[in-house]
Amino acid sequence: NLALTVRDRDSDQTLERKVPRDLTFGTDELHYLYSEALRLSVRIAPEEPYLVRALADYYISFRRFKEGIAEFRDITSDLPDKPLPHFQLGVIYDRANDLEAAYLAFEQANIRAPGETITMYNLGVTASESGRSAKAEHWFKAVLQKDSGMEKAKRQLELLSRRKNMRAFRIQSPTSNV
Numbered sequence: 635n636l637a638l639t640v641r642d643r644d645s646d647q648t649l650e651r652k653v654p655r656d657l658t659f660g661t662d663e664l665h666y667l668y669s670e671a672l673r674l675s676v677r678i679a680p681e682e683p684y685l686v687r688a689l690a691d692y693y694i695s696f697r698r699f700k701e702g703i704a705e706f707r708d709i710t711s712d713l714p715d716k717p718l719p720h721f722q723l724g725v726i727y728d729r730a731n732d733l734e735a736a737y738l739a740f741e742q743a744n745i746r747a748p749g750e751t752i753t754m755y756n757l758g759v760t761a762s763e764s765g766r767s768a769k770a771e772h773w774f775k776a777v778l779q780k781d782s783g784m785e786k787a788k789r790q791l792e793l794l795s796r797r798k799n800m801r802a803f804r805i806q807s808p809t810s811n812v
Contacts, residue, residue, distance in 0.1 A: 741757065
């Protein structure tokens with residue numbers, strides 16, 4: 635067995651996890667150790683964005699969406715007031731192509747840290763991709779109120795406008811020249 639120990643220097647808090655695997659130090663085992671170290675680190679320091687993001691990136695990179703969703707749901711229930719785990723849960727849901735769950739997770743992140751442009755942008759994208767144009771437009775406009783130079787949000791609004799115009803054009807019945 636292998637034990638991973640993580641100690642927070644400020645609080646002197648220590649977490650330890652036993653790794654019950656026969657490790658031959660192949661690639662899979664190293665990835666497993668990496669993910670275990672990240673999970674422990676996030677439990678100790680959930681406010682450290684690079685740790686939370688690295689854990690989400692691990693699950694996304696290896697397409698371990700179910701595991702990542704389960705882990706981040708645990709983290710969000712243990713740390714319900716922290717916005718970043720909710721945001722990363724939304725990212726994992728989005729990559730797993732569960733747009734409704736992604737939207738709800740981003741919404742929870744926005745409730746905990748209102749007005750974060752990246753969260754509002756992701757709310758707009760997931761709303762747009764799931765066909766909720768009015769909500770998408772709301773979120774992209776909210777982003778641009780906070781950051782008028784965010785080009786991605788401007789492009790998304792332009793795309794929504796084009797789609798709306800295309801729908802209006804298709805709805806109009808063709809006129810006859812006869």
